[in-house]
Amino acid sequence: MATSEQMIPDRAPPITQIGPIAWLRENLFSGPLNTLLTIAAFYFLYLVIPPVFEWMFLDANWQGTTRNDCTRDGACWVFIIQRFEQFMYGFYPEDLRWRPNLAGILLVLLIIPLFLKRVPYKGWLALFILLVYPVIAYFLLHGGAGIEEVDTSKWGGLMLTLVLSIFGIVAALPIGILLALGRRSSMPIIRAVSTVYIELWRGAPLITILFMSSVMLPLFLPEGMDIDKLARAMVGIALFQSAYVAEAVRGGLQAIPKGQYEAASAMGLTYWQSMRLVILPQALKLSIPGMVNTFIELFKDTSLVLIIGLFDLLSIIQQANADPNWLGFDTEGYIFAALVYWIFCFGMSRYSLALERKLDTGHRN
Amino acid sequence: MNTTTRLDNSEDIVIMRNVNKWYGNFHVLKDINLNVKKGERIVICGPSGSGKSTVIRCINHLEEHQEGEIIVDGIEVGNDVKLIHQVRREVGMCFQHFNLFPHLTILDNLTLAPIWVRNMPKKEAEEIAMKYLERVRIPEQANKYPGQLSGGQQQRVAIARSLCMNPKVMLFDEPTSALDPEMISEVLDVMVELAEGGMTMICVTHEMGFAKRVADRVIFMDAGQIIEESEPEEFFNNPKSERTKLFLSQIIQH
Ligand SMILES: Nc1ncnc2c1ncn2[C@@H]1O[C@H](COP(=O)(O)OP(=O)(O)OP(=O)(O)O)[C@@H](O)[C@H]1O
Ligand SMILES: [Mg+2]
Numbered sequence: 001m002a003t004s005e006q007m008i009p010d011r012a013p014p015i016t017q018i019g020p021i022a023w024l025r026e027n028l029f030s031g032p033l034n035t036l037l038t039i040a041a042f043y044f045l046y047l048v049i050p051p052v053f054e055w056m057f058l059d060a061n062w063q064g065t066t067r068n069d070c071t072r073d074g075a076c077w078v079f080i081i082q083r084f085e086q087f088m089y090g091f092y093p094e095d096l097r098w099r100p101n102l103a104g105i106l107l108v109l110l111i112i113p114l115f116l117k118r119v120p121y122k123g124w125l126a127l128f129i130l131l132v133y134p135v136i137a138y139f140l141l142h143g144g145a146g147i148e149e150v151d152t153s154k155w156g157g158l159m160l161t162l163v164l165s166i167f168g169i170v171a172a173l174p175i176g177i178l179l180a181l182g183r184r185s186s187m188p189i190i191r192a193v194s195t196v197y198i199e200l201w202r203g204a205p206l207i208t209i210l211f212m213s214s215v216m217l218p219l220f221l222p223e224g225m226d227i228d229k230l231a232r233a234m235v236g237i238a239l240f241q242s243a244y245v246a247e248a249v250r251g252g253l254q255a256i257p258k259g260q261y262e263a264a265s266a267m268g269l270t271y272w273q274s275m276r277l278v279i280l281p282q283a284l285k286l287s288i289p290g291m292v293n294t295f296i297e298l299f300k301d302t303s304l305v306l307i308i309g310l311f312d313l314l315s316i317i318q319q320a321n322a323d324p325n326w327l328g329f330d331t332e333g334y335i336f337a338a339l340v341y342w343i344f345c346f347g348m349s350r351y352s353l354a355l356e357r358k359l360d361t362g363h364r365n
Numbered sequence: 366m367n368t369t370t371r372l373d374n375s376e377d378i379v380i381m382r383n384v385n386k387w388y389g390n391f392h393v394l395k396d397i398n399l400n401v402k403k404g405e406r407i408v409i410c411g412p413s414g415s416g417k418s419t420v421i422r423c424i425n426h427l428e429e430h431q432e433g434e435i436i437v438d439g440i441e442v443g444n445d446v447k448l449i450h451q452v453r454r455e456v457g458m459c460f461q462h463f464n465l466f467p468h469l470t471i472l473d474n475l476t477l478a479p480i481w482v483r484n485m486p487k488k489e490a491e492e493i494a495m496k497y498l499e500r501v502r503i504p505e506q507a508n509k510y511p512g513q514l515s516g517g518q519q520q521r522v523a524i525a526r527s528l529c530m531n532p533k534v535m536l537f538d539e540p541t542s543a544l545d546p547e548m549i550s551e552v553l554d555v556m557v558e559l560a561e562g563g564m565t566m567i568c569v570t571h572e573m574g575f576a577k578r579v580a581d582r583v584i585f586m587d588a589g590q591i592i593e594e595s596e597p598e599e600f601f602n603n604p605k606s607e608r609t610k611l612f613l614s615q616i617i618q619h
Contacts (some may be wrong), residue, residue: 262427263464267478267530268453277477281468359468 001141033085045278056335067326079329080336085322087336090156090311096148100159103140107133107166130170152230156311164237164302164312169295171238176245177284181275183250194246200244214308233305237298244294253279260319285359286350292352296345313337366529376402378534378565379424379438384433386419387460393419394430395589406560407567408576410598411586412612417569421536421588424567425456438533454482458536461543463519465511465526471498472507475526483530490529497525501555517548521555528559535559537568570617577601585609 028038059074061112062081070076080087089097110129113119141163143149155163182194201209213236214229221227256279264274306315320326379401386394391414401407409417422428423435426442426449434441438455442448464476475494479485485493498504501521503514511519520540525533537556541549553575560566560579570576574598576583581602585593585608593600593609604610 002366257462257464259460259462259464260466263458263460263466266425266427266453266456266458267477267527268450268482273481277481278466282466285468 003142037329059177067329070329073333075332076329077332079320079326079332086157086320087313087316088157090316091154091161092150092156092159092232093154096150099140099143099150103137104162106136106140110134118246130174134170141167152228155230157316158313160305160310161299161302164305165235165295165299167234168237168241168298168302171234172241172245175238175242177249177280179242180248180249180253183246198246200241201240202247204240205239206240207307209240210212210308212236217340229308230310233308233310237302241294241298244298245291248287248290248294251290252283252285255286256283285356288352288356288359292348296348299348300341313340378403378438379567380436380524381423382434382436384420384423384430384435386423386428386430386432394423394587398432398589399591401565401567401582403533404563404565405581406565406579407584408580409567409569409584409586410571410573410576410616411592411610415586416589417586418538419589421458421538421567421569422534424534425453425458430497450482454530455533456536457530457532457534459520459523459527459538459540461539463511463516463523465519465523465542467511470508470510471503471514471522474511474522475529478526478530493529494525497528498522500528500558501525504539515548516544517551520544520548520552524552524555524559533564534567537566537570539569539571541570541572573601573616584596585612587612 026291029035033234055074057074059071060077061070061074062077063069064078065082067076067079069078085097089100093102107129110125110133114122114129119125139147141150142152143157179198180192183198185191185194186291210233213232217232218226246280260282261274264278269277302312303314305312306318308359311319314337317337321330321333377400377401379568380527381397381399384394384397385392397420399407399420409420419428423430423439426435437452440448440452442452465471466477469477472491472494475497476485476487479490479493480487495504495507498507501524503518503521506514506518506522511522514522524535524540540556541552544552549572553572556566556568556575557579566579568575568580579598582594584591584599585600585604585606587608592606593604595605600609601613604613
């Protein structure tokens with residue numbers, strides 16, 4: 001049976017060469033200029049870090065229920081804690097919040113086995129996540145068919161941000177891959193259509209696409225026909241994102257040597273077999289960094305749905321900032337928003353690094 | 366051209382009849398006529414750019430030709446793409462740069478085509494793969510990746526990979542010219558064994574020792590034409606054309 005052997009990593013140098021003193025000397029004090037820069041940097045950190053730390057932790061207020069519980073000497077985390085649920089779910093009815101929770105937990109549970117070694121039927125699992133899970137998630141989040149409905153105008157907060165980005169990423173992947181293949185197709189019409197599509201979407205900022213989907217599209221729809229605002233944004237985001245995925249994948253495809261295509265054809269594989277079994281596994285691996293970059297950008301860009309009146313994480317925090325009962329705590333709100341965005345983006349970036357390392361089979365062209 | 370007499374010979378596994386090919390205005394193959402019988406071993410040689418690779422790549426339709434007929438195992442492809450796959454199933458090919466699939470283990474490289482093209486059960490494909498890995502003397506590398514093998518080992522894997530499809534013809538495009546000198550013989554040994562086992566082979570190579578030892582016919586090409594075609598002994602000892610003589614003198618000095 002085929003068991004994949006991990007590559008043996010290069011051996012680490014002996015510890016004496018990388019001890020802390022040697023490291024300091026080599027990296028921070030390797031010359032007069034470097035020494036000066038190091039001292040200046042430490043001085044700057046000394047000026048900045050202690051007050052920030054005091055404000056955020058030592059003088060901060062954590063307990064209470066209203067603004068009167070905040071001393072104003074430090075951060076008023078009471079505000080964040082009081083509004084936390086709303087930041088997570090928007091105006092989703094409290095008694096139904098178990099449904100988005102369940103949808104999230106289900107997704108995590110389904111995805112974990114994909115990343116474990118030696119789990120059989122990964123392909124089917126991936127297909128299940130792509131085709132069946134969205135249906136389950138739809139009924140959990142939105143309801144219908146006997147399940148109590150929650151209108152999408154009530155969705156909000158981090159939950160909405162995640163819905164938009166996960167849908168954008170997952171739907172854009174297959175479309176983007178097909179577009180990338182289309183752009184390199186030997187058939188002129190397919191090539192032209194793919195190229196025009198990609199360049200068109202890449203030429204427009206996301207904000208105009210969201211705007212068009214929410215303001216212009218309804219003008220073209222027949223009277224009485226109304227597509228959900230969130231659905232329109234989701235489709236717009238996915239189509240937009242697919243152009244970026246396509247370019248990332250195309251970069252990967254271009255890096256695959258011609259010999260790989262030839263060897264695959266010479267053994268009698270069809271076009272789609274060669275792509276699926278030989279070319280795409282290599283090309284997608286190469287495009288991971290580019291794709292994750294665009295995913296991270298998308299994740300942050302979902303905050304633009306603010307302009308079409310959807311309440312994603314950032315807009316719901318802004319709304320809370322404007323609450324007369326909590327005026328003056330914008331900083332806390334924005335810090336919290338930044339922290340949440342950072343956690344997700346950093347996670348994605350780390351994961352892509354790990355994935356690249358795992359897929360490295362020692363082949364260097 | 367005097368090839369019409371051999372046309373209906375069913376012994377011929379590859380028939381090229383008045384094949385012409387152009388790259389734009391560049392006439393790369395000029396009236397190529399070549400018949401290869403079952404079990405025959407052909408060596409093609411000639412100066413760089415003479416069209417050797419192009420000839421054998423036309424046989425499995427990695428390159429399109431514009432004029433003439435190419436019949437492989439009784440199949441003339443014409444415009445039917447399905448037939449191309451049918452031809453390629455029966456024709457194995459080894460490349461100068463091996464072209465193993467770096468993301469797959471050696472074993473998976475070998476079982477890929479049998480499983481997907483021949484619809485063979487995985488287990489059976491793996492058994493066959495191990496058999497051929499033993500034949501090329503590297504069964505112990507089965508679970509490594511191509512990047513972990515030497516050039517000579519990779520080329521032997523590439524040969525085994527082609528053999529797993531049980532091909533009727535094997536094409537070799539300079540299989541040893543990207544190898545370090547000390548690895549050439551391990552690959553040639555495998556090829557000699559293959560020839561002695563009765564495999565039909567068409568080899569582009571400048572390894573004249575190999576040609577003398579196994580070839581039934583040596584074909585010399587220059588500027589897109591077949592200049593000379595004869596048995597190795599005749600070819601090396603008594604070349605007819607000036608161009609062949611010049612080429613041979615350069616190779617031997619080299
Ligand atoms: N895709 C292509 N487009 C244009 N010209 C090409 C192309 N491929 C090959 N040629 C030209 O066709 C000629 C024959 O090429 P071919 O690769 O068959 O030569 P060769 O005899 O195999 O040479 P070598 O010993 O260098 O491999 C060369 O002059 C080459 O430059
Ligand atoms: Mg060549």
